[in-house]
Amino acid sequence: MPKTDIARRVYNHTWKLDPIVRSLLDTDFYKLLMLQMIWQLYPDVDATFSLINRTKTVRLADEIDEQELRDQLDHARGLRFTKKEMIWLAGNSFYGRTQIFSPEFLAWLARFRLPEYELSRRDGQFELTFRGRWAETTMWEIPALAIINELRSRAAMKGLGPFTLDVLYARAKAKMWSKVEQLREHPNLRISDFGTRRRHSFLWQRWCVEALKEGIGSSFTGSSNVLLAMDNDLEAVGTNAHELPMVAAALTRNDRELAAAPYKVLQDWNQLYGGNLLIVLPDAFGTAAFLRDAPDWVADWTGFRPDSAPPIEGGEKIIAWWKKMGRDPREKLLIFSDGLDVDTIIRTYCHFEGRVRMSFGWGTNLTNDFAGCAPTEINGLNPISIVCKVSEANGRPAVKLSDNPRKATGDPAEVERYLKFFGSEDFVEQSVRV
Amino acid sequence: MPKTDIARRVYNHTWKLDPIVRSLLDTDFYKLLMLQMIWQLYPDVDATFSLINRTKTVRLADEIDEQELRDQLDHARGLRFTKKEMIWLAGNSFYGRTQIFSPEFLAWLARFRLPEYELSRRDGQFELTFRGRWAETTMWEIPALAIINELRSRAAMKGLGPFTLDVLYARAKAKMWSKVEQLREHPNLRISDFGTRRRHSFLWQRWCVEALKEGIGSSFTGSSNVLLAMDNDLEAVGTNAHELPMVAAALTRNDRELAAAPYKVLQDWNQLYGGNLLIVLPDAFGTAAFLRDAPDWVADWTGFRPDSAPPIEGGEKIIAWWKKMGRDPREKLLIFSDGLDVDTIIRTYCHFEGRVRMSFGWGTNLTNDFAGCAPTEINGLNPISIVCKVSEANGRPAVKLSDNPRKATGDPAEVERYLKFFGSEDFVEQSVRV
Numbered sequence: 001m002p003k004t005d006i007a008r009r010v011y012n013h014t015w016k017l018d019p020i021v022r023s024l025l026d027t028d029f030y031k032l033l034m035l036q037m038i039w040q041l042y043p044d045v046d047a048t049f050s051l052i053n054r055t056k057t058v059r060l061a062d063e064i065d066e067q068e069l070r071d072q073l074d075h076a077r078g079l080r081f082t083k084k085e086m087i088w089l090a091g092n093s094f095y096g097r098t099q100i101f102s103p104e105f106l107a108w109l110a111r112f113r114l115p116e117y118e119l120s121r122r123d124g125q126f127e128l129t130f131r132g133r134w135a136e137t138t139m140w141e142i143p144a145l146a147i148i149n150e151l152r153s154r155a156a157m158k159g160l161g162p163f164t165l166d167v168l169y170a171r172a173k174a175k176m177w178s179k180v181e182q183l184r185e186h187p188n189l190r191i192s193d194f195g196t197r198r199r200h201s202f203l204w205q206r207w208c209v210e211a212l213k214e215g216i217g218s219s220f221t222g223s224s225n226v227l228l229a230m231d232n233d234l235e236a237v238g239t240n241a242h243e244l245p246m247v248a249a250a251l252t253r254n255d256r257e258l259a260a261a262p263y264k265v266l267q268d269w270n271q272l273y274g275g276n277l278l279i280v281l282p283d284a285f286g287t288a289a290f291l292r293d294a295p296d297w298v299a300d301w302t303g304f305r306p307d308s309a310p311p312i313e314g315g316e317k318i319i320a321w322w323k324k325m326g327r328d329p330r331e332k333l334l335i336f337s338d339g340l341d342v343d344t345i346i347r348t349y350c351h352f353e354g355r356v357r358m359s360f361g362w363g364t365n366l367t368n369d370f371a372g373c374a375p376t377e378i379n380g381l382n383p384i385s386i387v388c389k390v391s392e393a394n395g396r397p398a399v400k401l402s403d404n405p406r407k408a409t410g411d412p413a414e415v416e417r418y419l420k421f422f423g424s425e426d427f428v429e430q431s432v433r434v
Numbered sequence: 435m436p437k438t439d440i441a442r443r444v445y446n447h448t449w450k451l452d453p454i455v456r457s458l459l460d461t462d463f464y465k466l467l468m469l470q471m472i473w474q475l476y477p478d479v480d481a482t483f484s485l486i487n488r489t490k491t492v493r494l495a496d497e498i499d500e501q502e503l504r505d506q507l508d509h510a511r512g513l514r515f516t517k518k519e520m521i522w523l524a525g526n527s528f529y530g531r532t533q534i535f536s537p538e539f540l541a542w543l544a545r546f547r548l549p550e551y552e553l554s555r556r557d558g559q560f561e562l563t564f565r566g567r568w569a570e571t572t573m574w575e576i577p578a579l580a581i582i583n584e585l586r587s588r589a590a591m592k593g594l595g596p597f598t599l600d601v602l603y604a605r606a607k608a609k610m611w612s613k614v615e616q617l618r619e620h621p622n623l624r625i626s627d628f629g630t631r632r633r634h635s636f637l638w639q640r641w642c643v644e645a646l647k648e649g650i651g652s653s654f655t656g657s658s659n660v661l662l663a664m665d666n667d668l669e670a671v672g673t674n675a676h677e678l679p680m681v682a683a684a685l686t687r688n689d690r691e692l693a694a695a696p697y698k699v700l701q702d703w704n705q706l707y708g709g710n711l712l713i714v715l716p717d718a719f720g721t722a723a724f725l726r727d728a729p730d731w732v733a734d735w736t737g738f739r740p741d742s743a744p745p746i747e748g749g750e751k752i753i754a755w756w757k758k759m760g761r762d763p764r765e766k767l768l769i770f771s772d773g774l775d776v777d778t779i780i781r782t783y784c785h786f787e788g789r790v791r792m793s794f795g796w797g798t799n800l801t802n803d804f805a806g807c808a809p810t811e812i813n814g815l816n817p818i819s820i821v822c823k824v825s826e827a828n829g830r831p832a833v834k835l836s837d838n839p840r841k842a843t844g845d846p847a848e849v850e851r852y853l854k855f856f857g858s859e860d861f862v863e864q865s866v867r868v
Contacts, residue, residue, distance in 0.1 A: 005439055161648065163644065163645065163648045164648070166607065167607055167608070167611045167645075169604070170603070170604040170605075170606075170607035170608050170611070171604075171607075171608040171611070173600065173601055173604035173605075173608075174601070174604050174605040174607075174608040174609075175608075177601045177604070177605070177809075181809075210597065211597065211601075214595065214597045214598070375611075375615075
């Protein structure tokens, strides 16, 4: 009986690379929901997505081999949705709804592939850009980030022996499980995995998701990662992202249209999805401005996802607004998802308990927390603040302000224009770690 | 390419059990050194070994299935030294000496098998006894203890799912590695593995030994486990144990012979081995009595292994004695091996640094420390104080006093007689955890 499976070993050697993204479902669920909307309402719009590394001290192009990056991106471009995946998307229910994806959309999706990319280097950073139809470029966001982040982890661990790696992962598991135990003390807490984009690696995200499933049971409400949701029979979670109001705003031709844009995309969304999917992401151009100008019907939506304000402060403002609009916050939902870890999750949960429904989208600190796990500090294992944002729509600059000036993206002159237009009321500058 | 290796899976199912002891080398090295001496000097002496569980609160016969225990003991009885093992014993050097085992002894050893056992149950405990020639029964001590301890671990983990087990071992690895990191801060510390008998399991001991080899490098001076020493090209360490003076004392016919017995075995040992193997185990009948009556040549031996006194107190007394005998302690060696963990090791090391050479034999707290690692406290994972001691020699009761009355073994009346004879000077009662 061989200790080494010769066939498997030879087979492994025939791979030209160890792929990071092995399925087009290895993305965030909101991408698919938005994709259907883009495909239906904006089929001819072009949108450019660009990689932005906000952690300037980390010189990505020095840490990651360019050819390895190209190989991984090329591999992702070779992927198609498989038959089993298409059947699952068509047959599964999402947020309690069956057939959320139309047969026409699925027929188009079956032929989908990721479009081309442009890659160059400048000042130790990669310039990675995706140009083309919005309905194609949008799908690069998550795989591009996952590839960059996992290549960086791999580079950081290149010198480690098998034993040191064993201890590294043992410690990471022990650390993760101690978080599970803290969460267990609050059985009514609701948490989901939002950690795909900045994960340490795919296999580690899978471990973390399985740990949460076994560890906190029904408190674990799902994963934003569609592949992991399918494989583990979990709910796929997530609704929409900043790119919708950003592109909608970029496409406007005058101030009146710009003011209406954030609400127009919500109306479109409502028409398409409705129900539990009515989650407002209010901070694209500042939450205060959004609430100030919001029509009454926005208060009828299920909930808000404050994504850049400090969670307690941001939550309080939305609750106050609901009250002002005559709605009962206890029937509303707040989804927190910005830079959370166990301590902020529990503190926020205890603060709002009984006053509003809550859900927590736990991201980078779930799937990429290796601090203190390596035998000696390895800087390459610390997560960085990296995003892949829409930068242009039909040739016009796209901008995000958010409630935290450090999270603003876009052409500086255009950011200035948006700031003047929407105001910067209630902006809170906070350091951005991940 | 199959994910499951069907052949291996079927093969695994053909095992009637998962053997705990798979080699006769899976024992402590001192057993082989003592065995050669017993085979040469005491070939006709009978010695009975008995299992003693000092942790009475743990009802072993309730935790461990009797049939499983019999199956494991029977499996161990089926083992022989393999050809490769015999070649290694003959060709390897131990403590700098080649051919430490005579060809005649090795020829006898090649046919060796473990003798019969007697097993019954009383009051929730196993009565496990090995009767016969000393040169056969002595070899049961380590495998019997390893089997009992690993069966107990297995029983304790029976209800755990694969995920919980993953976290359990991840935590144990993280815990073990934090000990490695503490030890690393003292590069001149010398440590060896003495953890075979009360290990959590064979595979876990192997992991710990490999961790020490990678983690503290040359500070790791070897393993008492002969199989692990061979497999990992480490020094096999250990010299002699209490059974030598215990049997020698039991065989004496009068007080003059009894008083001389502890020194007589040392002379025999010196004749057979000499050099680096001249380590005195002084506490069989109390260290104070041993030192009081010791002939001058005992002070010429390389070192002492105080095995039941508190390490700092016990070490100071031996150093004082060396000085009194006109020897320089800085040329002498103290081997500590009783209930050590990282904190006691470092404290003792710092206390004696520069005044005496030291070595630490790290046992149960190295290979069986799972405290705080299980998702909920599992009592069956806490190590117990269990020994397998010689209880009779040629039908006469064998006794051990040690420096800690709680570690005394033997017929109570006989213990009383020995106490009167040797005195109980400097005895310190300490709780015995492992």
